[in-house]
Structure formats: structure tokens, C-alpha cells
Amino acid sequence: MTDWISSMFIIAGVGFFLAGTVGLLRFPDVFTRLHALTKADNTGLGLLGVGVALQGQSFRLAVLIALIWFLAVTASSIACHLVARHNLHSEEGER
């Protein structure tokens, strides 16, 4: 039963990574690509982490994966905010 649930989570997680990568390649400009990226970061890694944590069956592993996910969400949102801001300012500078 756990195996089934964890498989579902992992497949869904990989799906989000796929969506993020396709978005990064197909979207027309930096800001829309940012949007694709954060989906992979947050949801993809989160679902993948839940899947692996269910497999691992250890509390320590689950806590570590949760910490990684929390840091990834924080880091990616801050980094993306900074990149977007930088891009906005440098575009204004060019005009």
C-alpha cells in the first residue's frame, strides 16, 4: 500500500519536473520562464521528497527531506525574485 502511494508521489513529482523543464524551454520570456521554474522547485521536489520519505520509513530521513524542501522553497523564491528584479532593472536601463 505504501509502495503504491509513494509511487504515485514520485511519478507526480517527476511530472512537475518535466513541466518545469518544458516551460523553461518553451515559454517566451524570462518572467514566464521564472513561473515555470518555481513549479518544478516547489511542487516537484516536494512530491518527490514525500515519495522517497515514505519509502525510507525513517523519521530522520523524513525530517532531512522536509528541511531540504523548506530551504529549496525559500532559496528558489528569493533567487527568482532577485533575478526577476535584476532583469526588470537591466531592461529599463537599456531603454
Place this chain on the structure above:
Amino acid sequence: MTLFDSVLALLIAILAWRSVTAPDLYRGIVLFITLGLMLALSWARLDAPDLALAEAAIGAGLLGILLLSTWRVLQRAAPRQGSDEPASYAVRWLAVVGSTVFGGTVAVALYGLQVGSDRAGAEALASLDLAGIDQPVTAVLLNFRSYDTLLEMGVLLMALIGALLIRSPLAYEPWHGDTAVESPLMSVLAKVFTPIVVLVGIFLVWAGAYGPGGAFQGGAVLAGAGVLLLLCRRLYGDADATLLLRGLLVLGVTAFIVIGLLLMPWQGAFLAYPPGLVYVLLVVIEFSLAVSIALSLLLLFTGTHAVRAVRS
């Protein structure tokens, strides 16, 4: 797993090739960082988590940040100089001949090499009980092979002195202005992220006693915390080093030598530790090494003699 390994090997080759042939500096740096990611994966596949940690912290992490920051400085200092011009034919041919001769010599030397049975590793693993520490890599680095590690610390100090002599500082003076990229989230980074980075760094040093980790990996992460504070403008490079700071820079080497010398009358040899105390001593040495490594790497980043906190 074979498929994974072959894709990984292919990616490493392509990324390495592209990062040296990239048309401009920035693309080269970006490719180098992604190469670091793949290298860490390959160390993981080679059953070497210690090296994967080192690669993540130093190769892809600190080095990538140093390169990006240098690129930003270069960009502002000199928009475009003629440095992109290819070298003259004579120089290029000299490089071709030189590297062919070097490669040939290495090939000949390797061909003539007698490959003995790999006894050192097996012996080290067999005598792990004597080391007093459970983690094989730390036991080898700090006990069986402590001369090497001591000299490596000397090399790191020399690198720092050399860098301070020749390079111009990267981060100097407290920052004013530059409101273009000033964002309220920077203070969140400084306040929330830095303590976590420091905690992870200390944990990795501590983890070296029983699992993958150790002074080099932990020290690099601690240096990363310092770099984060520099980028958030909480720290800045300073020209005058205090005695305390210099003391911390040589703390690792000093602790190593002093402990080694002090125990000589009882142990009869330099850098030999009594069995009962070995764990405590190695942890003390490991933490002093980590402090020195962190500070050296941070000063290598700034290119200054000291760092100082910005008083608000």
C-alpha cells in the same frame, strides 16, 4: 543504473568541453557550475560521498560564487577590452607542443608503472580499530596520514598569502547606494539563511567523526555563510588584520603541531595520539582546522587581509 551512468558520463564530457570552449566568460562560468553538479553526482555513483560533499561545497558552490562575483566586477570595471583576441600562432603552437610533450611524458610514465596490489586501502580499513574514530576517511586524513593533512593546511595558507599579494580586493569598504538591486528579501537572507548555513557547516565538521563530512567540507560551508553576509552587505573586506584574526587563520596548523609536539614525550613520535584520547583530540583538531579553512576561504573570496562587520 547503466543507462544513468552512461548519460552522466556523456553529460560530464559535453559540459567540460563546452565550459572551456564557451564563447564568453559568463557562459563558461554557468556551464562550469552545472559541470560541478554533474561531478557531484558522479562522485555519488563512485561511492565517495565525502568527495561529493566537497565538490558541492567547494567546486560548484564557493568557486561558482567566486567566479560569478569576479565576472560582475570585471563587467563593471572594464566593459570590453581586447582580451578576447586569440593568442598569436607562435604562442598557440607552443601550447600545442608543450601539452603534447607533457601528455606524452605522462602516458609513458603511466605505461611503465607497475601496478601493485592496492594494499594501502585494505590495510587502513583493517587497522581502523587503532585509529579511534569510526569514519575511515577521517581516520586516514587526521591519523594515518596526518602529515599530509598538516602540510595541506600549510598549502592553503600559502595560497592565501599568494592571492593577497597579487590580486586586487573583490569586496572592499562598506557598501552605500546600489539601490537598483536592493531588495527587502536580502535582510531575510542574512537573518534567516545565514544561521542555517552556519549550523549545517558545524554539523558537517562534527559529522566527520562518524560519517561523511569533515573539516574541509564543513569549513567550506562556514565560508559560504561569510560570503552570504558579504553579499548581503553585513560584512566587508578590510585592509588591517587584527592579531586575533591572524591567530584564527593559523589555528588549525598550530593546534595540529602543538598537540603533536606535546604528546611526543609519551608517544615517542610526532603526531601520534594515545588510544584513549584519540577521539577527543581529533575532534579538537578537526574544529580548529575548520575555523582556519573557513576564514582562509573567506579571505580568498574577498582578497583582503581581514573582514569586518558593518556597524549599523
Place this chain on the structure above:
Amino acid sequence: MTALLTVAAVILLKLFALGLIRIYQGPSESDRILAVQLSGTTTVGILVLLSHVLAMPALIYVALLFVLFAALIGVAFVRHPGIGSSS
């Protein structure tokens, strides 16, 4: 079950390779650094999977380091480390 995790890791590695196209094409500096951020997250995902497949718990710490340094790389990209006090 390990088979599924391995397949997932291989797919993520291929997605990493696909993401490199954005680094190659650009066009802007921001596009390239975004591609690096995504490849970093993908690598973290691969490491989390591998730590279970290869039974190497230490790989979780490698993933942790990549997450921490990904934030620093993002900051280093926008930040001028500060030579000269104002410009």
C-alpha cells in the same frame, strides 16, 4: 520499487540535459542563471532518489549543500560584491 526510483532518476537526468538547451540558447544572462537554478533543483531531486536507491544516506547532505549554495549563486548573480563604495 527500486526500479521505479532508478527510472525516475534517469528521467530527471535527461530533463537536466534538456534544460542545458536553455543555457546554450540564452538569450539573456537571466535566462541562463534560471536554467542553472532549475538544473540545481533537478540535481537535488536526483540525489534524494539516489540516496535511497544506493542506500547512501550521506547523499541527503550533498543535496542540502546544493540547496544552500543555489541561494548563494542566485545572490552572487545579481550582486556586485562591492569594489568602491558607490557607483
